[in-house]
Structure formats: C-alpha cells, structure tokens
Amino acid sequence: MSDDAGRGSLGGSRAHGSAGPVDPTADPATDPGMRIPVPADRTTGPVALPPSGPATGTAPATGAAPATGTAPAVRHSRSGGLWVGLILSALVLLFLLVFILQNGDPVQISFFALEGVLPTGVALLLAAIAGILLVAIPGSVRILQLRRVARRQARPER
Structure with missing residues (x-):
C-alpha cells in the first residue's frame, strides 16, 4: 500500500x-x-x-527534488552513429541523383584510346568516383600497415 x-x-x-x-x-x-x-x-x-x-x-x-535544469548525459552508441551515417548517405545519394538528372546533356569523353558519349552528370560522377579511389586505396594500405604493426607489438616476445 x-x-x-x-x-x-x-x-x-x-x-x-x-x-x-x-x-x-x-x-x-x-x-x-x-x-x-x-x-x-x-x-x-x-x-x-x-x-x-x-x-x-x-x-x-x-x-x-530541486530542479537542476540539466538533463542526464545521453550515451552515444555505434548503432546510432550507423543510422546517422545511413541517413546522411541517403541524402548525398539523393543530391547526386538530382545532379545527374539535371545535367543530362551528352558530352564527348576521351580517355587514352577509349572514346564515348556520356551524359555530363554521369561523366562527372565517374570522375568523382575515380578521385575517391585515389584517396581511399593508399589510405586503406596505410591502415593495414598500422594494424600489422599494432598486432606485432601486442604479441608477447618469444
């Protein structure tokens, strides 16, 4: 009671x-x-x-209880960060889609011996993907090197 x-x-x-x-x-x-x-x-x-x-x-x-005016701290989680990343990625993809659809005029593309006609938006998107790969590949190699060094230091000496 x-x-x-x-x-x-x-x-x-x-x-x-x-x-x-x-x-x-x-x-x-x-x-x-x-x-x-x-x-x-x-x-x-x-x-x-x-x-x-x-x-x-x-x-x-x-x-x-007296009012303190402060709220308790909210802990951030990995799944919460994942959802934020997914939402931001979806927004970027939406902007890219609009960009490609608005820039549909054909343009002549030449790369070494290859030639073709692509919409302007698609050509610029391919150039952006190539730029991302130029940054991501060396970065990934460096991360793998650092992980290998960290594993060697964590192993006990024999």
Missing part, C-alpha cells in the same frame, strides 16, 4: 485499476501527491523539470 492518500490507496477516490489522475487538468508541479519520489542517494536518472506554469520565485513544495 502507499502512504500517499492521493496515489490510489483504499481511501482514495480512484476506481480500481484506473491510471492517471482523477482530475485530468492536475499538474504535478502544483500537486505534491502526483510527484514521483526520487531517492536522495541517486545522482543519475530522471531530473525534475521546472513547473510549466508561471514562475513564482519560490522553492517547490516539500517532497519534490
């Missing part, structure tokens, strides 16, 4: 099994019986928010 008469004890005015306040317009900032108690030894978790009504400049009623 609860010690709080307004929180659903047998003497309260709530019907059995009901959820929420009896008065739908009740505000936890003004009704201490609606506040969720916070143990004094907790340093993390939910933070009491300031009342949504007009500021009175007085301290909150007894039994309420």
Whole structure:
C-alpha cells in the first residue's frame, strides 16, 4: 500500500485499476501527491523539470527534488552513429541523383584510346568516383600497415 492518500490507496477516490489522475487538468508541479519520489542517494536518472506554469520565485513544495535544469548525459552508441551515417548517405545519394538528372546533356569523353558519349552528370560522377579511389586505396594500405604493426607489438616476445 502507499502512504500517499492521493496515489490510489483504499481511501482514495480512484476506481480500481484506473491510471492517471482523477482530475485530468492536475499538474504535478502544483500537486505534491502526483510527484514521483526520487531517492536522495541517486545522482543519475530522471531530473525534475521546472513547473510549466508561471514562475513564482519560490522553492517547490516539500517532497519534490530541486530542479537542476540539466538533463542526464545521453550515451552515444555505434548503432546510432550507423543510422546517422545511413541517413546522411541517403541524402548525398539523393543530391547526386538530382545532379545527374539535371545535367543530362551528352558530352564527348576521351580517355587514352577509349572514346564515348556520356551524359555530363554521369561523366562527372565517374570522375568523382575515380578521385575517391585515389584517396581511399593508399589510405586503406596505410591502415593495414598500422594494424600489422599494432598486432606485432601486442604479441608477447618469444
């Protein structure tokens, strides 16, 4: 049972099994019986928010945790970063599609002995992909070298 008469004890005015306040317009900032108690030894978790009504400049009623105004730190995860990367990648692809569709005029392309006609947007996209590969291939080789060195240093000497 609860010690709080307004929180659903047998003497309260709530019907059995009901959820929420009896008065739908009740505000936890003004009704201490609606506040969720916070143990004094907790340093993390939910933070009491300031009342949504007009500021009175007085301290909150007894039994309420003081409002700190800071939210608990949100931990970032790898899957969250993956989703952000996927969304940004989708936006870049959308912009590339619009670019290719708007630059559809044919252009003569010559590369060594190869010649052909491509839309301008496609030709520029292929040039950008070639530039990305020029940066990615040496970078990948360097990463593999660093991993090999790190593995050698992590192995115990025989």
